[in-house]
Amino acid sequence: MPDLEQRIKDGLDRLGERPDPARVVGQVARRKRHLRLMHRVQSVALVVAVLAGVGGGTYGLTRVFGAGATHPIPGGSITPSPSTSPTSAVALCSDQTSEVTSTFTGAAGTIRTLWQVKNTAISPCRSNGYPKMDFHTSSGWLNVRVHHGGFGDISQRPRSVVVPAGKSLYFVSYWHDVDTQAGPCQQFDRVRVTLPGNQVPAEAASTGCVNPDSVDVGPLTKTPSQ
Numbered sequence: 001m002p003d004l005e006q007r008i009k010d011g012l013d014r015l016g017e018r019p020d021p022a023r024v025v026g027q028v029a030r031r032k033r034h035l036r037l038m039h040r041v042q043s044v045a046l047v048v049a050v051l052a053g054v055g056g057g058t059y060g061l062t063r064v065f066g067a068g069a070t071h072p073i074p075g076g077s078i079t080p081s082p083s084t085s086p087t088s089a090v091a092l093c094s095d096q097t098s099e100v101t102s103t104f105t106g107a108a109g110t111i112r113t114l115w116q117v118k119n120t121a122i123s124p125c126r127s128n129g130y131p132k133m134d135f136h137t138s139s140g141w142l143n144v145r146v147h148h149g150g151f152g153d154i155s156q157r158p159r160s161v162v163v164p165a166g167k168s169l170y171f172v173s174y175w176h177d178v179d180t181q182a183g184p185c186q187q188f189d190r191v192r193v194t195l196p197g198n199q200v201p202a203e204a205a206s207t208g209c210v211n212p213d214s215v216d217v218g219p220l221t222k223t224p225s226q
Contacts, residue, residue: 090162092197093117093125093169100193100204111177111208112151114224115193117169127220128160129196131171135188135210142186147216150174154218161222169195169220176214185209196220 099118104111119125135142149155154172163169179185187209192201 090124090126093127093195095198095200095202097121098202100202109178113173115171119163122165124164126162129158132194134192136190137186137188142212144212144215150216158219170224171220172218174216176211177209182213185211
């Protein structure tokens, strides 16, 4: 088997060869450079990781404590507290702190009355709408159901009115003081005025004759001419 013998001889010859020192030194140098490069890469990666951790911690503290924050956190929003309007902050005018007076005008058959409702409280009050009215007769209170508008000077829309302490609200009323098909005119000696939002009326001494089904009132106003 000459081929086998030749292979054995060639292998023994290679084992007998001595390694090249220059080649060995080059391989060692490349290995060292590779290790130094890997060490630098690992160091840079460690620094980046530490910086990222510090940045994340600072951001988290800023969210929790608001330390050093100069801008809103992205995605966040601030909802402002609802403001209270000046009108709604003023108390509702009460019949218990009101003083009612009247001035009668008009021709026979239809009575026009200007009513003045003075705010006797120590602070302003507000009101909006139509007052209620009732009339006291010899048989008691009539339980009148008033009508809104009906005449040119009382047909405007109601508006919110703020009345300073010591000042007055106004409204105008109309009624018939004669007998009609709806019923007779009835003599009265007192009048009740109930402001919007109230249950207890203010009373005033007043005399006259009224047909209970003919009472028309206008909205409360700031001046007598409105």
